[in-house]
Amino acid sequence: MINVTLKDGTVKSFEAGITVYDVAMAISPGLAKNTMAGELNGELVDIRHEIMDDSELNLLKFEDEGGKHAFWHTGSHLLAQAVKRLYPEAKLAIGPAIDNGFYYDIDVDVIITPEIMEKIENKMREIVKEGFEITRFELPRDEALKMVSDEGEIYKEELIENLPEDAIISFYKQGEFTDLCAGPHLKDLKGIKAIKLLSLAGAYWRGDEKNKMLQRIYGISFPKKAELDDYLTKLEEAKKRDHRRLGKELDLFSLQDEGPGFPFFHPKGMIIRNELESFWRQEHQKRGYQEIRTPIILNAELWKRSGHWDHYRENMYFTEIDESSYAVKPMNCPGAMLVYKRTGHSYRELPIKMAELGLVHRHELSGALHGLMRVRNFTQDDAHIYMMPDQIEAEVIKVIELADDIYNVFGFSYKVELSTKPEKAIGSDEVWDKATNALRNALEKKGIEYRINPGDGAFYGPKIDFHLEDSIGRTWQCGTIQLDFQMPERFDLTYIGSDGEKHRPVIVHRTILGSIERFFGILVEHFAGKFPVWLSPVQIMIIPVADAHNEFAQNIADQLIDLGIRAAIDSRGEKLGYRIREAQMQKTPYMLVVGDKEMEGGDLALRIRDSGDVAQISLPDLKEKLLNKIKTKEIGLD
RNA sequence: GCCCUCAUAGCUCAGUAGGUAGAGCACCACCAUGGUAAGGUGGGGGUCUCCGGUUCAAAUCCGGAUGAGGGCUCCA
Numbered sequence: 001m002i003n004v005t006l007k008d009g010t011v012k013s014f015e016a017g018i019t020v021y022d023v024a025m026a027i028s029p030g031l032a033k034n035t036m037a038g039e040l041n042g043e044l045v046d047i048r049h050e051i052m053d054d055s056e057l058n059l060l061k062f063e064d065e066g067g068k069h070a071f072w073h074t075g076s077h078l079l080a081q082a083v084k085r086l087y088p089e090a091k092l093a094i095g096p097a098i099d100n101g102f103y104y105d106i107d108v109d110v111i112i113t114p115e116i117m118e119k120i121e122n123k124m125r126e127i128v129k130e131g132f133e134i135t136r137f138e139l140p141r142d143e144a145l146k147m148v149s150d151e152g153e154i155y156k157e158e159l160i161e162n163l164p165e166d167a168i169i170s171f172y173k174q175g176e177f178t179d180l181c182a183g184p185h186l187k188d189l190k191g192i193k194a195i196k197l198l199s200l201a202g203a204y205w206r207g208d209e210k211n212k213m214l215q216r217i218y219g220i221s222f223p224k225k226a227e228l229d230d231y232l233t234k235l236e237e238a239k240k241r242d243h244r245r246l247g248k249e250l251d252l253f254s255l256q257d258e259g260p261g262f263p264f265f266h267p268k269g270m271i272i273r274n275e276l277e278s279f280w281r282q283e284h285q286k287r288g289y290q291e292i293r294t295p296i297i298l299n300a301e302l303w304k305r306s307g308h309w310d311h312y313r314e315n316m317y318f319t320e321i322d323e324s325s326y327a328v329k330p331m332n333c334p335g336a337m338l339v340y341k342r343t344g345h346s347y348r349e350l351p352i353k354m355a356e357l358g359l360v361h362r363h364e365l366s367g368a369l370h371g372l373m374r375v376r377n378f379t380q381d382d383a384h385i386y387m388m389p390d391q392i393e394a395e396v397i398k399v400i401e402l403a404d405d406i407y408n409v410f411g412f413s414y415k416v417e418l419s420t421k422p423e424k425a426i427g428s429d430e431v432w433d434k435a436t437n438a439l440r441n442a443l444e445k446k447g448i449e450y451r452i453n454p455g456d457g458a459f460y461g462p463k464i465d466f467h468l469e470d471s472i473g474r475t476w477q478c479g480t481i482q483l484d485f486q487m488p489e490r491f492d493l494t495y496i497g498s499d500g501e502k503h504r505p506v507i508v509h510r511t512i513l514g515s516i517e518r519f520f521g522i523l524v525e526h527f528a529g530k531f532p533v534w535l536s537p538v539q540i541m542i543i544p545v546a547d548a549h550n551e552f553a554q555n556i557a558d559q560l561i562d563l564g565i566r567a568a569i570d571s572r573g574e575k576l577g578y579r580i581r582e583a584q585m586q587k588t589p590y591m592l593v594v595g596d597k598e599m600e601g602g603d604l605a606l607r608i609r610d611s612g613d614v615a616q617i618s619l620p621d622l623k624e625k626l627l628n629k630i631k632t633k634e635i636g637l638d
Numbered sequence: 639g640c641c642c643u644c645a646u647a648g649c650u651c652a653g654u655a656g657g658u659a660g661a662g663c664a665c666c667a668c669c670a671u672g673g674u675a676a677g678g679u680g681g682g683g684g685u686c687u688c689c690g691g692u693u694c695a696a697a698u699c700c701g702g703a704u705g706a707g708g709g710c711u712c713c714a
Contacts, residue, residue: 546675
């Protein structure tokens, strides 16, 4: 007999070899029905897994991440089964569960159209009705290889060949369909009550652009129809927040055919952008940063010296001036190095923190462009910190704190990654280790949770990245802290130490917002266009009831504008309701309707965007309220 | 860059047997002077993304280019 400790602490005894499913069954058939997989001693296991020793077991339902994973993984097998029934010659590549559903990569000569997707979807429902049990079996390597090769599944063959010698090779079978898979999977198909194939895309086999492009079908499934409807509604809601859509509706920015990936900022967008930049300047001045600005075009020699010529050329734009070769800067560092080098430096000055809102141009692949999130020219809120090696940790910690302070003002939550040495790198392993450890120590000291992202560092050093989320849960890298021992060598940067000798400084390259453009895009989505008062292009819209009140309205507007408040008047010959609707749709934080009552000396009627409520307030109180909201950068309006 | 899809008025879209374009919103004018999310009437506005082909005739069919969307790859 073995003891199984459940999540709530109860301990139950079973025969050794009992399955996860049977444990659930022993508690209640209802629970067993809802159990998708198990977490055994912290490890995700199949529902068929046999428990041999005393263990802790958590039964995973659809609500649990691991449960969803199993549910969706089975969804992907179901998708593959349907495809194979419709197109027996199709070759299957991989089909995992992802954060929101599943996909399957398929190699088939037919071009999958939306009509075909519908057919596949229907076939999936048909298969569910057939009610297959799902069974798991293992095969020795040679037998597994023979089986998939007999079936002509060349991609599966390659997958098995790449598995380690001692790997357990498992298969899952449902009806006539068998797939190489590590699992876990559901017990049967009956629980899949709602299926939706969402989109179609190309994807390279094994993610390598040299390989064949396969067709990837994305889908999602749920145990209940209502959950699918819910999910689809949420997707619709998220689309309404899309910064590209809001950018148009609120007239903030645009992208034109004449300059793909080169964004245009409109007057309202510029107000937000300028507020953002001046906030950024304030925060940096407070912390001892000095601002510089370096040229956009610099000669080829410089880029050769910095290493960009060899390591970044495919992303750069070039030009010629007086028969010499020049490049448009893709990064601000080389310019900043020259500013450091303009004079000698003493250890007493270090750390020197030079910040630059630097406009860089990068030739990104056309297919990578995405609204403001991925563009070809953008302004990095860059800074280079020149310091002595023993200052690294303290300075990195300060940058982490600055990032946290700034993100908090907007109410962002973020994820942190530590990226290590890439294949295309300069510098010895030893230096890389030292740099990577310095960053790791800073993170550990701050007690920040982070994920390691192997091989994703810059070519000159490892980095810490801060990722923010967009409206549909995609994350975008914004802040980054990159340690660099290379650039100081290449540019022969020095400082005079207390010993009177020349020493080599270390550099931290860092951004907090990342790029103003990307941060702007995320900001739009984060607030769904309902910016806090300090960022709103129009902070208060004054709406006179009729023409007779225009002068009075203008007087109030003038007083507010005098205080630096962005007040506007809408005295167009439209109905009151119309103008209110318009201001509301423009997501103006406050509206002030003025008419006879106000002119006779009563309080003002202040309408608040988020609630639609109207509050009575005196003009002096209103001024104070607005100034306070602006000063504190408060997000709420009440 | 690669795969699939798409491209009609400032915006959102209709135009599905090829016969030289429509709606709503926005804009302009006039009427209405209205108290918290769309008042009424009238008007202007498109060489149907561009280039080429098929045809008596192309927004519509075919080819190409460009741009956009969803992914892949890459990345702030």
